[in-house]
Structure formats: C-alpha cells, structure tokens
Amino acid sequence: MGQALPQHDVYQAIADPSRRRLLRLLTQGEQPLSALSGQFDMSRTAVSKHLRVLREAGLVTERRAGRETRYAFRPEPLAELKDWLGYFEQFWDNKLAILKHLVEEQDENA
Template identity: 65%
Template sequence: MQAPEPKHDVFQAIADPTRRKLLRLLGDRELPVTAISSHFPMTRTAVSKHLRILSDAGLVSEQKVGREKRYKLQPEPLLELKRWLAYYDRFWDNRLAVLKHLVEAEDPADIGPLGPQAVPPGE
C-alpha cells in the first residue's frame, strides 16, 4: 500500500505564477474548471492539477453543481503568509528608519560609537 501524497502548504502552493494567477481569478467569483481553463494556455488537465495543489493547501474549495465542479477562493490560509511577511515589513521599516537617521544626521558623531546598529528601532 502506498503512503498518501503529502499535502502542499501555502508557500508551496503560491510559489508557481500560474497558481497565483488562479487565485486572482477566483478572488472575484466562483468558476467552473472550463471557464478557468480559458484564461490559460494549457490543457484543462494541467489547470486541474494546479487547482488540486491549491485545494490541498486549503486555498480553494470545490463544489459540485450539476455535472461540473466550481472552484472558489478560500483566503484564510493566506493569513499564515501575511503573518510571515509582517516580520519583513517590520525589518525593512527598521532598516529605513536607521538609514533616515544616518542621512539626516548633521554631525557624524550623532550616529553613535557602534554605527547604525546603535540607533534604536523606531527612532
């Protein structure tokens, strides 16, 4: 018996530009795979594989309506990505604050004995 294939995480799922485009497309409305496929220069099977990866990551849900499956964006897992990126937002804000302090310092002695690292973040 084969072990089940591991599920994809949000970071793996959004790593591919096609899947990011799929998420943007599904952000506005629920669509069947035939309508989704018309936006891509690939087969419906290839689009379905991308949708399966997004589904494994919890980023899209599917619902059977008649004979077709409709896909819908589930944005909640993107919160993990948002939290991860928030660290880097703070990192760059601090770096830019240090740079601003250095550029605006009238006297190089104002920078401090340890250079830019001596400047407290947010000042």
C-alpha cells in the same frame, strides 16, 4: 501503509505563477474548471492539477454542481503568509531597525 500524499502548504501553492493567476481569477467569484482553464494555454487537466494543489493548501474549495466542479477562493491560509511577512517588515519599514542594521554592519567591519 498509506502512500504519503504530497500535501502542499501555502508557500508552495503560491510559488507557481499559474496558481497565482488562478487565485486572482477566483477572486471574481466561484467558477467551474472550464471557465478557468479557458484562460490558460495549458490543458484542462493541467489546470485541474494546479487547482488541486491550491485546494490542498486550503486556498480554494471545490463543489460539484451538476456535471461541473465549481472552485471558490478561500483567503484564510494567506493569513499565515501575512504573519510570516509581518516579522520581516520591521527591516524595511522601521527606521530604527534600519539604523540598528547599519550599526551591526559597522561592528562587523570593525
């Protein structure tokens, strides 16, 4: 039986501040591990593991180039997050929704 690999999703991937920072850094273009890990206090290996989580979530791609591995940002999985958020937006953007909420509160208190 194969070991059940962790397989992270986009929600878990962005839960960690270091990983969010990595994504920001990568929007400036493809970069090798050494360049990325130079920006962090933790070890190179730790950064490498964060990048793996991001890759499992589809947020970065790896590409070997000589002896370095170049990481690149892939925005696509963020669409799921955007959709998820979209559902909730009505509850703070939409004045009608706010009104509806107030009415429900009145109901509950009645």
